[in-house]
Amino acid sequence: MIDTILSNIALIIGTTLMYSTPLIYTSLGGVLSENSGVINIGLEGMMIIGAFAGAAIGYFVGDPWIAFIGAGIVGGLFGLLHAFACVTFGANQVVSGIAINFLGAGIALFLSRMLFEGATMTKSIALDNKMPRPLNGVFHDGSFLNIIFNNQYATVYLAFIMVFLIWFFMYKTKYGLRLRSVGEHPTAADTLGINVIKIRYLAVIMSGVFSGFGGAAMSLAIVSNFRPTLVSGHGFIALAAMIFGKWKPQGALLACLLFGGAQGLAVFLGQFDFEISSQLISMLPYVITIVVLIGFVGKSAAPSADGIPYEREQKN
Amino acid sequence: MFKIKLEQKERVSKREDIIITLSAIGIALVLSGIFIAFNGVNPFVALWKVFTSALGSPYGISETLVKAIPLIFTGLAVGIALNSKLWNIGAEGQLFAGATLATAFVIYGPVLPKPLELTVLVTLGAIGGALWAAIPALLKIKFKMNEVISTLLLNYVAINIADYFLFGPWKGKDNFPYTPEFPVEARFSRIGFGRVHAGLFLALALVVLLYILIYHTKTGYKLRMTGASLKAAKYAGINIKKMMFMVFLLSGALAGLAGVSQISGIEYKFHQHISTGYGYTGIIVAWLARTNPFIIVIFAVFLSIMLKGADSLQIAMRLPAAVGTVMQALILFAILGSELFKNYNIKLIRGK
Numbered sequence: 001m002i003d004t005i006l007s008n009i010a011l012i013i014g015t016t017l018m019y020s021t022p023l024i025y026t027s028l029g030g031v032l033s034e035n036s037g038v039i040n041i042g043l044e045g046m047m048i049i050g051a052f053a054g055a056a057i058g059y060f061v062g063d064p065w066i067a068f069i070g071a072g073i074v075g076g077l078f079g080l081l082h083a084f085a086c087v088t089f090g091a092n093q094v095v096s097g098i099a100i101n102f103l104g105a106g107i108a109l110f111l112s113r114m115l116f117e118g119a120t121m122t123k124s125i126a127l128d129n130k131m132p133r134p135l136n137g138v139f140h141d142g143s144f145l146n147i148i149f150n151n152q153y154a155t156v157y158l159a160f161i162m163v164f165l166i167w168f169f170m171y172k173t174k175y176g177l178r179l180r181s182v183g184e185h186p187t188a189a190d191t192l193g194i195n196v197i198k199i200r201y202l203a204v205i206m207s208g209v210f211s212g213f214g215g216a217a218m219s220l221a222i223v224s225n226f227r228p229t230l231v232s233g234h235g236f237i238a239l240a241a242m243i244f245g246k247w248k249p250q251g252a253l254l255a256c257l258l259f260g261g262a263q264g265l266a267v268f269l270g271q272f273d274f275e276i277s278s279q280l281i282s283m284l285p286y287v288i289t290i291v292v293l294i295g296f297v298g299k300s301a302a303p304s305a306d307g308i309p310y311e312r313e314q315k316n
Numbered sequence: 317m318f319k320i321k322l323e324q325k326e327r328v329s330k331r332e333d334i335i336i337t338l339s340a341i342g343i344a345l346v347l348s349g350i351f352i353a354f355n356g357v358n359p360f361v362a363l364w365k366v367f368t369s370a371l372g373s374p375y376g377i378s379e380t381l382v383k384a385i386p387l388i389f390t391g392l393a394v395g396i397a398l399n400s401k402l403w404n405i406g407a408e409g410q411l412f413a414g415a416t417l418a419t420a421f422v423i424y425g426p427v428l429p430k431p432l433e434l435t436v437l438v439t440l441g442a443i444g445g446a447l448w449a450a451i452p453a454l455l456k457i458k459f460k461m462n463e464v465i466s467t468l469l470l471n472y473v474a475i476n477i478a479d480y481f482l483f484g485p486w487k488g489k490d491n492f493p494y495t496p497e498f499p500v501e502a503r504f505s506r507i508g509f510g511r512v513h514a515g516l517f518l519a520l521a522l523v524v525l526l527y528i529l530i531y532h533t534k535t536g537y538k539l540r541m542t543g544a545s546l547k548a549a550k551y552a553g554i555n556i557k558k559m560m561f562m563v564f565l566l567s568g569a570l571a572g573l574a575g576v577s578q579i580s581g582i583e584y585k586f587h588q589h590i591s592t593g594y595g596y597t598g599i600i601v602a603w604l605a606r607t608n609p610f611i612i613v614i615f616a617v618f619l620s621i622m623l624k625g626a627d628s629l630q631i632a633m634r635l636p637a638a639v640g641t642v643m644q645a646l647i648l649f650a651i652l653g654s655e656l657f658k659n660y661n662i663k664l665i666r667g668k
Contacts, residue, residue: 237469
């Protein structure tokens with residue numbers, strides 16, 4: 001009896017880790033972009049193109065790490081586009097994000113049909129070419145730790161390392177301080193000789209890289225291919241996680257674990273023969289995200305200059 | 317070395333505005349052409365195909381109009397909210413909410429005489445969309461939750477609820493996720509031009525009504541004032557919360573009508589694919605049209621030409637229909653870029 005409960009708890013922890021991972025990468029991307037002062041609702045589109053790039057490169061090249069990095073680079077290119085529109089052109093950041101989402105979904109689907117003989121799904125990556133599972137077979141078969149960690153892919157551990165690195169970068173380095181100052185008070189930062197434009201560019205490009213990683217963490221680990229419904233809204237959930245986490249990497253991590261837990265719970269419940277339909281279960285993550293946000297949104301503070309294009313004063 | 321200097325413009329003239337917008341669309345088409353050329357298809361032939369398939373025959377024109385109808389509704393929905401600077405990115409979900417509620421009446425309600433039945437369906441569609449939009453409105457007013465994120469997430473919830481009915485109680489006889497065909501009473505009449513249906517008249521009537529509302533009534537004035545400056549609106553004694561709530565309800569109702577128009581006008585049943593992203597394309601329509609209802613019609617038709625054209629590219633040139641989605645993104649980017657030219661004079665100056 002206790003054994004069953006324990007193994008169920010382990011199973012829920014395991015699925016939580018698994019489903020949180022793509023959200024963690026993507027919300028880190030959101031943290032970087034928005035702390036520099038650029039709203040990024042294009043996270044979804046960047047995640048979609050990352051998931052596609054990961055699956056396609058993984059299929060053709062065979063090495064999961066090359067695929068993962070490739071997904072980051074492709075995501076970064078989309079980030080560059082968002083930066084170009086929002087920073088250089090001072091465009092409306094919400095609309096640019098929407099355009100990125102159209103572009104990500106469109107190009108992913110387009111290339112999928114071109115490269116995979118008209119199919120909207122990419123071909124599955126061979127099992128050996130998926131992300132490695134570092135702790136596979138390390139713990140005793142059927143033990144608590146084994147159930148949690150046996151099937152976790154390397155992307156899961158890497159996500160936690162990334163959270164630490166971004167936290168360290170943002171709060172313990174002078175570059176992180178610059179990033180935050182650009183998001184809080186660009187005019188003052190500019191006066192101090194900080195290149196606002198350059199920092200925003202780098203931050204938004206990196207937000208694309210991380211979203212690309214997030215997408216690839218789905219298509220190279222959780223499943224082994226890309227399909228149009230794979231990402232469906234996870235970029236937006238990651239965005240919500242960043243808000244819930246008060247624009248901080250450590251906060252975003254906790255929020256992602258919570259939202260990932262909701263998904264893990266949905267998957268866990270799905271294995272039983274409930275009378276609840278799977279469609280109702282699969283809307284749980286979105287509902288929980290909204291409900292959780294209700295209590296916190298008013299209190300959390302976005303960076304002061306988030307969403308405001310920066311225009312340098314004319315110097316005559 | 318040349319340096320680019322930006323000078324803020326006082327205001328942009330109408331003529332300049334139109335020229336810049338048209339050039340931006342032209343650039344978007346060129347970019348689309350480059351994208352198409354990458355796939356070994358002659359871009360000129362492809363773009364020609366887009367326009368001829370959409371406008372070159374009565375059949376093409378009628379099919380283009382068929383796609384324009386839901387886009388007018390969703391464009392109006394997003395546009396009315398944009399008038400008061402509210403982002404309704406949830407038109408897709410509201411479309412499904414409206415269609416779900418109207419379908420529920422077709423399935424569980426009595427079959428009424430046609431005019432009555434259609435009145436009920438249209439009303440329920442509007443109510444369904446409005447109720448779904450009331451959620452983000454309340455979240456914004458009561459809890460200060462940004463409507464962009466809530467409307468986006470609610471889209472997935474609405475579609476999942478629709479799926480629940482389609483895979484559950486409303487499942488077709490052969491176990492496929494679509495409802496039985498609607499009775500004749502629940503179908504909009506066709507107007508004698510291909511599949512174009514009476515929903516078009518409803519859409520156009522709403523265009524006129526909304527134009528009057530926005531530009532010729534006190535409420536419309538308050539609406540635009542709220543959009544122009546929250547502070548000024550507050551100072552003028554406008555109840556902003558109430559205004560936001562009403563705008564959201566109206567916006568959702570319009571999007572819900574797009575749903576009814578699809579199920580009663582075209583599909584004659586409810587299924588997962590009644591919308592090919594009309595709620596999202598409506599954002600582009602509204603953004604391009606700058607919220608003026610009449611201009612919304614023009615851009616709804618323009619985007620439906622793109623969508624219809626992309627469909628035929630798939631059939632004629634074996635290009636994936638996703639090229640339509642890519643084109644929409646390129647149009648958005650081009651228009652976004654063109655804003656710079658509307659707001660600033662751009663000068664090249666010699667020097668370092």
